[in-house]
Amino acid sequence: MSVSIESSGCGKATDVGQSVKPGSASAATRSSLDGSVRSTPWDQVESCRLASVSPWRNFRWRNGQRHYSGTYWSSTGCTHIIYESRLELARLLFADFDLDVNHIVAQPFLLSAEVDDRPRKHIPDYMLFGSGLPTVVDVKPQSRLAKAQFTFGWTRELVEQRGWRYQVWTEPTDTELANVRFLAGFRRYQLFDPQLLEQVRAADLDGVAFAEACRSFPDFSVPLVRSALLHLFWTQYFTVDLARPLQSSAVLRKRNCV
Structure with missing residues (x-):
């Protein structure tokens, strides 16, 4: 007998927005072949290329560190995917369980833009690919959402300009x-x-x-x-x-x- 599991909502999303100087945005990616870095104007970034990049950051384990980092073997892609907190690991579990997701990329790019006359940078946590639109995901505890709203606002604006989905994911039940x-x-x-x-x-x-x-x-x-x-x-x-x-x-x- 088969058991079908229905998720009632993988966390919560917040909607925020900011203005970005036109033409100022770009995305830097790291090659999965040799680790080389490539910067591309944001309006020329293709989701198919982001599906094959390496995570932007490397992380280390050390005694007493505050973050819980590691790798998770994903049944979706039969490969290991990194995470930098227990909440990011939870998001990976839900993405791996989601039948609409067939590919997961951690830290897909470094997004740069000029916002409020100042340079800004942000690295989203995940990018999900599947039957629908590509989805850029940021993971943040509910208690820390307020401090991150500005960054999430201009990130959302840029992501949605590309016709993709943007999600801020917090704790599930x-x-x-x-x-x-x-x-x-x-x-x-x-x-x-x-x-x-x-x-x-x-x-x-x-x-x-x-x-x-x-x-x-x-x-x-x-x-x-x-x-x-x-x-x-x-x-x-x-x-x-x-x-x-x-x-x-x-x-x-x-x-x-x-």
Whole structure:
């Protein structure tokens, strides 16, 4: 049986705006081949080229640092993606879980522009590519949004001039984050028996409780079946309400049958 998981909103977005001097904006990118830097006028930047750049910043780990940095293996692109805080890691989890996202780039460019007669610079956290418009994402805790509104304002103005989406992402609910973080532990398709996955997909599990489904395949151990079902939750073959804690009593629903 397939469980389809529905997210009720990956964080919150804020809408702010500022004026930018026409023609002053540019984007610097770092080559994924040799690390070389290229600067391009903003109105000539193409999203397809940004999809293949390296992160703008390098980061280090040191004892006592205030930021929580690391790399996350994304099932979306089968590659590692960097993050510089726990909240950025949360955004990566939700992006990796989103069926509309098929590519994720961290720190895609250094954006420069003249705003209020002063040079300004900003590095967005992520750029998401998929079935819709490219989306430039900045991640910021709710408590720090006010201080960043000016920067986010002129960044939004420039991003939307290119016809892309801009999102400021803050904390999701505790339950949503706990559910997605738990399911992410089952994201690596290489770890699951293809024969078991095929049998689970072929079975008529729509409307069956999760605990009962785990006992429905006598040729496989219950832990193996449980893991396979949770992997299919992650891939959203089955749907489930992320706003409610995942429980063994949850009823499995195929994504197209809800």
